[in-house]
Amino acid sequence: MADDGAAAGADNSPPSPPLHPAAPSDPPLDAAAFTHTPYYCEENVYLLCKELIRSGFADPAGTDLYAVFISNAEKKVPLWYQKASASDDGFVVWDYHVICIQSRRNKGEVLDLVWDLDSTLPFPCPFLQYVSEAIQALSFADSIYRRLFRVIHGPVFLRSFASDRSHMKDPTGNWIALPPKYEPIVAEDGNTNNLNEYIAMSMNDVGDLESMVNDVHSNKHGVVTNETLLPKFFSRLPERHP
Numbered sequence: 001m002a003d004d005g006a007a008a009g010a011d012n013s014p015p016s017p018p019l020h021p022a023a024p025s026d027p028p029l030d031a032a033a034f035t036h037t038p039y040y041c042e043e044n045v046y047l048l049c050k051e052l053i054r055s056g057f058a059d060p061a062g063t064d065l066y067a068v069f070i071s072n073a074e075k076k077v078p079l080w081y082q083k084a085s086a087s088d089d090g091f092v093v094w095d096y097h098v099i100c101i102q103s104r105r106n107k108g109e110v111l112d113l114v115w116d117l118d119s120t121l122p123f124p125c126p127f128l129q130y131v132s133e134a135i136q137a138l139s140f141a142d143s144i145y146r147r148l149f150r151v152i153h154g155p156v157f158l159r160s161f162a163s164d165r166s167h168m169k170d171p172t173g174n175w176i177a178l179p180p181k182y183e184p185i186v187a188e189d190g191n192t193n194n195l196n197e198y199i200a201m202s203m204n205d206v207g208d209l210e211s212m213v214n215d216v217h218s219n220k221h222g223v224v225t226n227e228t229l230l231p232k233f234f235s236r237l238p239e240r241h242p
Contacts, residue, residue, distance in 0.1 A: 001040075001094050002176065034117060035048075042198070044117050048115055052115070057102075063154065064102050064104060067098060067151075069097075069150040069198045070149055071095065071148060072146060072201065077097060079134055080092075082094075083118050100154075102124065105238075110127075114126075114127055121134055128231065138227075146227060148226055149227075153216055157222075161198070162184075162185055162193055163193055165179050206229070
């Protein structure tokens, strides 16, 4: 991902209202304990999902995890409380961003968490707090900045995702940002690069809520939802078992 103008002083970003971070319900973990390479959020989330499974924070099959790509047709998505920001409110406009959402249920109570290694909010962050403070409702509805969310079930994402990192090279072949030191991620089927298939999304890709809930666990590229439906979508997900 790349910072699309916000840190460079562009004057086309939506305004940010005052924020009041809520205290996390559980003590936050140390995000520094997880592998993180700046501007490679998709790979960071891939490794994060694997580590959450390995360490027992997620169920052994990763069925409670979802990789979530945030972008839109214009590749301009505003987010707040981002470490890469130079502003006090953490405002950045990314071309895309990727987070992990953990869908947890306990006796009918929804306890979803967001794992965002690039955020200054608690790690992990309660889902509704992240929606309220990091995503935020835009002040004008019909906007090129409206965020879309491609949600992919964790086990599907870990089998299917691949990136050769070519999107992080300029036209002359130089790195825009230094790549991770480990080898590029290759999908189980041998595919070496399908990143754009996850990033590309438009309003026409958004389905009805019932279909998205039914299809998310089987679709290779997940389902696409919008800002309004995102909380409803996760509240409707059934409890998953290994």
